[in-house]
Amino acid sequence: MDKPYGLLAELTYSCPLQCGYCSNPLQLDDYRDELSTEEWQRVFAEAADLGVLQLHLSGGEPLQRHDIVDLVQSANQLGLYTNLITSGLGLSTRRAEQLRGAGLDHVQLSIQADEQALSDQIAGTTSFERKHVAARLVKQLGWPLTLNVVLHRQNIDRIAGILDMAQEMEADRIELANTQYAGWAGPNQAELLPSRDQLERADAAVEAARERLGERMDIIYVMPDYYSKYPKPCMDGWASRQFTVVPNGEALPCPAAHEVARGLNLPPASVREHALEWIWEQAPLFQQFRGDAWMPDPCRSCDRKDIDFGGCRCQAFALTGDAARTDPVCHLSPDHGLVEAAVVAANDPMRPRESTVIPRQQTGRTKRATAAAQGRTGRTPVALSATVLKGQA
Ligand code: SF4
Numbered sequence: 022m023d024k025p026y027g028l029l030a031e032l033t034y035s036c037p038l039q040c041g042y043c044s045n046p047l048q049l050d051d052y053r054d055e056l057s058t059e060e061w062q063r064v065f066a067e068a069a070d071l072g073v074l075q076l077h078l079s080g081g082e083p084l085q086r087h088d089i090v091d092l093v094q095s096a097n098q099l100g101l102y103t104n105l106i107t108s109g110l111g112l113s114t115r116r117a118e119q120l121r122g123a124g125l126d127h128v129q130l131s132i133q134a135d136e137q138a139l140s141d142q143i144a145g146t147t148s149f150e151r152k153h154v155a156a157r158l159v160k161q162l163g164w165p166l167t168l169n170v171v172l173h174r175q176n177i178d179r180i181a182g183i184l185d186m187a188q189e190m191e192a193d194r195i196e197l198a199n200t201q202y203a204g205w206a207g208p209n210q211a212e213l214l215p216s217r218d219q220l221e222r223a224d225a226a227v228e229a230a231r232e233r234l235g236e237r238m239d240i241i242y243v244m245p246d247y248y249s250k251y252p253k254p255c256m257d258g259w260a261s262r263q264f265t266v267v268p269n270g271e272a273l274p275c276p277a278a279h280e281v282a283r284g285l286n287l288p289p290a291s292v293r294e295h296a297l298e299w300i301w302e303q304a305p306l307f308q309q310f311r312g313d314a315w316m317p318d319p320c321r322s323c324d325r326k327d328i329d330f331g332g333c334r335c336q337a338f339a340l341t342g343d344a345a346r347t348d349p350v351c352h353l354s355p356d357h358g359l360v361e362a363a364v365v366a367a368n369d370p371m372r373p374r375e376s377t378v379i380p381r382q383q384t385g386r387t388k389r390a391t392a393a394a395q396g397r398t399g400r401t402p403v404a405l406s407a408t409v410l411k412g413q414a
Pocket residue numbers: 036037038039040042043044045080081082108131381
């Protein structure tokens with residue numbers, strides 16, 4: 022059995038943004054009993070003992086944790102490479118300097134669009150300018166800057182502008198990844214999946230930017246798998262190289278596996294009850310889809326099973342209700358018609374131009390903070406418009 026090299030620590034699901042593509046689970050309030058500072062520090066120590074090298078601090082918005090600096094410092098002392106994945110909201114100069122002092126190695130900043138109105142609509146709150154301030158801080162303090170952009174039907178036509186903006190921000194790397202339909206993106210799939218024409222224009226814009234920028238900026242572009250013949254090699258296989266710990270201490274083989282875990286009706290693998298080593302090696306949830314013994318046909322007899330591992334278990338569960346089926350993205354899957362129907366709908370010329378994206382709900386804590394901010398400023402956060410016509414994230 023391989024050892025894990027990466028831990029995604031989802032410190033909290035509290036977040037000031039309300040992106041309709043958010044991969045956080047729909048039942049956000051089930052995760053409010055968050056691990057304490059000491060519990061996370063124990064998890065990091067156990068992860069380091071297990072061989073983990075990279076620690077990704079995410080959420081929700083990890084800067085909503087009051088102890089984020091202490092957590093970074095502990096991880097740094099354990100020799101872990103620390104990566105903060107943030108919306109930028111909450112990254113004040115003071116906080117950024119504290120994080121630098123604590124040894125934070127890298128920052129990934131999420132971007133919704135290159136235009137303020139569209140960016141704030143997608144994020145569901147006023148955030149565009151604050152992201153620019155955060156990007157400048159990251160560069161001033163000498164961190165490498167990676168921008169994360171989730172692409173979807175509402176922003177993919179802005180890809181050239183987003184790449185120009187990334188260049189102005191002096192980003193070292195940009196990850197342009199089409200939406201995976203987990204969490205809040207699931208019920209929003211029909212509103213988020215781009216059309217074929219949009220993808221062709223996006224391809225051309227990415228190629229032009231790569232030619233223009235050369236090695237000055239690393240551009241990663243991930244196509245939507247709904248338009249692929251084969252699924253992506255999800256997580257290099259179930260419980261193979263990485264794992265996730267969510268705010269209440271449950272460990273998952275994949276960041277989107279909340280629903281799979283519930284659907285399988287297996288006992289939760291909680292770091293409050295078990296050591297990470299036991300979870301990695303023995304927890305039923307981690308064992309469930311390791312290797313290829315679980316695979317049904319056509320995967321079982323397919324010569325690509327060591328390449329894509331039968332695709333994404335979470336996508337199979339979301340689309341068919343059975344996590345053990347072949348990923349319906351694969352053209353050989355008996356359920357591939359589900360994906361074909363979604364692609365047909367995304368390319369229907371009669372489709373209404375207006376779209377309605379369900380915004381991610383806020384958790385109780387974020388709702389209270391937002392209400393307090395409204396009381397102080399008299400401003401109402403920008404609600405995610407029911408009509409978002411132009412191109413993303
Ligand atoms: S996707 Fe948006 S709402 Fe979800 S955690 Fe990230 S910033 Fe917050």
